[in-house]
Amino acid sequence: MNEKLASVKRQYEKFPYPPRDPADEDRRLLAGMVDALPQINHYGFRGRRDFRKGFRVLVAGGGTGDSSTYLAHQLRDTDARIVYLDVSEAARDIARARAARRGLEARVDFRVGSLLDVPAWGESFDFVNCTGVLHHLPDPAAGLRALCAVLAPGGFLGLMVYGARGRAAIYPMQALLRLVNAGVSDEETRVRRTRAVLDGLREGHSTRLVAARAIDVDSDAGLYDLFLHSVDRAYTVPELYGFLGDAGLRLVAFVPDTRPLYDARLAFCDPEILEAVLALPRPEQEAAAELAFDCAGRHSFWASRDADTQADPRDPENVPFFAGTAGQDPAALACALRALEPDRPRSFALGVQEARLVAEVRLDAAGCRFLALVDGSRTMGEIVGRVSSELGLEPAPAWAAAIRTFETLSLVDVLLLRHASVPALLPGTP
Ligand SMILES: C[S@@+](CC[C@H](N)C(=O)[O-])C[C@H]1O[C@@H](n2cnc3c(N)ncnc32)[C@H](O)[C@@H]1O
Structure with missing residues (x-):
């Protein structure tokens, strides 16, 4: 083990991170930022992943177990294989005690070692979680390459690295x-x-x-x-794209909780400036928003080798359902959105770190009807069919209204999709 890794290990043996008490498992479940299965399915598997069969997960640098506990909880009634890995035995012990407290110890294979060595395992994984770890490696690119080496074809990553602007001080x-x-x-x-x-x-x-x-x-x-960390670096958005690109990865989406911080539509209200920024390629739009808000201290996101991993609202067999978003309770948000009146804009306050953002949502009559029909079991095809017959619209404009509504709501990220062929949320998923 080289000197830098040894000093990082020393720190996390002394100070397992984040500080967690296994007894707290009796009173609450912490959700990892990138680990909710409905989101992983929507963003990474086109909504078609059946998690009950053969799902393989690696939690690399799992710390005191937020992600391994949450994933094991969601996957508890499946045959999923979850491997937890960390250099710190002290962190591993806490992570294991948390799983044990929930009766999930046998669900997770707890290992101690460096993520740089995972390619030698000869195993592969459908989902790799690595949050708050790569920026503590002397060579983060080598760490990311190691994770990519064990990513199965079609696999998906949930990552978090530090953001330079929010950590400037x-x-x-x-x-x-x-x-x-x-x-x-x-x-x-x-x-x-x-x-x-x-x-x-x-x-x-x-x-x-x-x-x-x-x-x-x-x-x-x-x-x-x-x-006091001995190895710590942070990334701007352009650096993040470079980091991922060098490993052959695409950034699929920032997690909903902080996504508004990368959204030019929320960052710029002057129409001329907004038009100029929206004319830029997506990474530059996000870089502009990052600089305008100047507070993203953590980039939490999903990545993939493949294009088109997101579920498509144009697929008539996809089922839309309400999900959570930045600072908003999903049920309350669903209620508020369903109460929208056609063509009457309404503002939604989004609490995103220290930024207080306001998203304005305006839907037409077809959009309002579309939302009213979203119940978590009807498919897009069924809903659009109903909108079309109830409002006397041809199928093409009814579909256009549904897609427009879906995309409008992506501003506040409230709707996700799953394919009708896979079951609704597993018990315990949000
Ligand atoms: C800041 S903590 C993050 C823990 C957890 N992923 C989370 O988000 O809550 C960083 C963790 O990465 C582990 N770590 C650092 N370098 C590592 C390496 N090369 N291989 C495996 N784990 C490592 C540390 O021991 C520590 O537990």
Whole structure:
């Protein structure tokens, strides 16, 4: 093991991350950002994946088990094989204890080791989760290549790497703390000195704001992860596209919770500016939105080698259903959308990290009727047929209205699709 990996391992043996207590499994289930099966199905498998049969998952750098627990919970009544891997035994122990608390220990194969070595296993996986890990590797590209090497044909990845703009205030503080902690190897002392430096920062210092917003700096593990990590880099959107492109991957979609931060339609309200940005290719539109909002600290997204992995609303056999989105409860949002009156725009507030965004949704009569008929079991074909006969529309304009409605709602990402041939959500999925 090289020196850099050894120091990362040392940190996560001492401070397993994120800090989790297995006893909390009795009172709540944490959902990994990229791990909800209905979304994985919609974005990665054209809505056609039957998770009951032969689904293989790798959680690489699984930490204290948020993703492995959530995936095992969703896949508990299937024959899925879930492999958890981490360099930290301490993190593995917590992840295993969480699964055990839920009676899911046997669902997951817990392994200790480096994700750089997975190609030597000779195994392959349909879904690879790797969140918050690649940016801690000395060579993230080598890590991503290793994951791609074990991705089965048609496989899908759920990834998270740090965002440079939202972490801009972190790196100068890390540099300051390297100076303050020069020659100090003892972690307790490093943590104590870090807290002393933070406490002494002037009012309005950019790091004070970051620390106030960070979810877990109160814990030593969180503080260490944010400010004292020995290997830590972040990506702008163009760098992210380069990183993925070099590994032969396409970015399929950012996760709904933060997707608005990459959406030019929400970032720019001046029509001339918006038109200019929307004329750019998609990665540049997203880069422009990233710079305009200037707060994405984590890029959470799905990626694939293949084109056209998303379910298509034009397929009459796809079944639309309501799903969650940024800061919105799916049931409440479904209710609010169904209450829309034709051609009367309504604004929806989206809470996305610290950005307070507003999405305006306006549907015509056919769009409103379409939404009213979405019940999680009717297919697109059935719904469009009903809209067409109820409103006296030819099939072509009824289909156009349905697609337009679907695309309008992609702004707030409320509708997902599954193919009629696969079952509705597994028990316990959101
Ligand atoms: C910030 S934590 C993220 C944990 C988890 N993926 C999550 O999102 O909650 C990073 C994890 O990656 C692990 N890790 C770092 N380098 C690794 C490597 N080369 N192979 C496997 N795991 C690694 C660490 O031990 C740590 O548990």
